[in-house]
Amino acid sequence: MKTKKIIALLLVLILGLALMAGCAQPAEEPAPVEDPAEKETLVIGAAMPIFDDKWLSYLYDAIKAYDEEHDDVEVIMVDAKNDSSVQLSQIETFITQGVDAIVSIPVDVAAFGAAADIAKEAGIPLIAVNRTPLPADMEKIVSYVGSDSIDAGTMQAEKVAELIGGKGNVVIMNGELGHEAATMRTQGNKDVLAKFPDIKIIKEDTGRWQRSEGMTLMENWIQAGQPIAAVLANNDEMAIGAIMALEAEGKLAETIVAGVDATPDALEYIKAGKLSVSVFQDAVGQGRGGIETAVKAARGEAVEKFVWIPFQLVTKENYEQFIPK
Numbered sequence: 001m002k003t004k005k006i007i008a009l010l011l012v013l014i015l016g017l018a019l020m021a022g023c024a025q026p027a028e029e030p031a032p033v034e035d036p037a038e039k040e041t042l043v044i045g046a047a048m049p050i051f052d053d054k055w056l057s058y059l060y061d062a063i064k065a066y067d068e069e070h071d072d073v074e075v076i077m078v079d080a081k082n083d084s085s086v087q088l089s090q091i092e093t094f095i096t097q098g099v100d101a102i103v104s105i106p107v108d109v110a111a112f113g114a115a116a117d118i119a120k121e122a123g124i125p126l127i128a129v130n131r132t133p134l135p136a137d138m139e140k141i142v143s144y145v146g147s148d149s150i151d152a153g154t155m156q157a158e159k160v161a162e163l164i165g166g167k168g169n170v171v172i173m174n175g176e177l178g179h180e181a182a183t184m185r186t187q188g189n190k191d192v193l194a195k196f197p198d199i200k201i202i203k204e205d206t207g208r209w210q211r212s213e214g215m216t217l218m219e220n221w222i223q224a225g226q227p228i229a230a231v232l233a234n235n236d237e238m239a240i241g242a243i244m245a246l247e248a249e250g251k252l253a254e255t256i257v258a259g260v261d262a263t264p265d266a267l268e269y270i271k272a273g274k275l276s277v278s279v280f281q282d283a284v285g286q287g288r289g290g291i292e293t294a295v296k297a298a299r300g301e302a303v304e305k306f307v308w309i310p311f312q313l314v315t316k317e318n319y320e321q322f323i324p325k
């Protein structure tokens with residue numbers, strides 16, 4: 001009899017426990033991962049090579065303007081100070097922070113593969129702007145937005161060859177060595193000049209995109225004593241540096257100077273008759289195109305692998321139309 005009572009009490013206890021378990025709240029399920037297409041605010045990381053660059057500042061301004069115009073987009077822009085290892089670390093930080101997409105101008109395209117690898121592995125869209133990654137790295141990124149650099153060098157050299165009558169000594173000022181733009185603009189120069197047997201490239205060196213270094217290069221070349229019919233600089237800042245050195249020696253009137261970018265300063269030099277040629281590279285178009293492509297990619301929309309922003313030749317005859325741009 002006592003045994004039956006004990007069994008009955010155990011059954012009641014087990015039933016009570018079962019009822020209590022049935023009334024307990026179910027365990028919370030993990031919060032679903034937010035779909036970027038449905039997020040109220042997209043966060044875009046902008047990994048830039050260096051803030052202290054005049055032409056690039058117009059590109060940055062275009063990205064910032066887009067950010068200000070769109071409440072649903074937040075752009076975090078960082079400066080690598082022209083150090084590819086710093087840029088890689090910044091992109092790693094963006095990935096850790098979980099940004100929705102990354103837009104970047106590579107410091108050095110030869111070193112950009114590591115950034116492309118980690119972005120692809122993390123599943124975060126990476127858009128390169130202005131400097132074309134190497135072919136192997138193009139497979140890893142979502143899109144490239146920019147201009148075909150060889151076209152700038154081609155346009156520039158064709159006009160210079162015309163202005164010097166297809167003969168004379170020329171010098172070439174390269175941008176930062178290893179930069180795709182410097183390599184391809186110079187290649188465009190050389191491809192054109194090779195067609196003119198009476199044009200000789202007598203000097204070539206890097207001015208690292210800087211006006212001061214372009215001036216120093218030109219001073220050294222003038223001191224070498226060889227006549228120079230034309231200066232082909234990979235950008236306007238170096239071209240302006242060359243103009244300053246030529247003016248100081250009274251040799252500007254006998255020398256054609258050509259640059260690339262058609263910056264506001266360069267347009268003033270064209271207006272004054274000191275800079276003969278520039279090639280307009282649309283900084284605003286590249287900046288806006290880059291951020292627009294990044295936003296589309298973050299939302300899962302289809303984007304073009306290459307978004308081309310064309311170059312345009314600028315001379316004394318048409319420079320005024322580029323002032324508003």
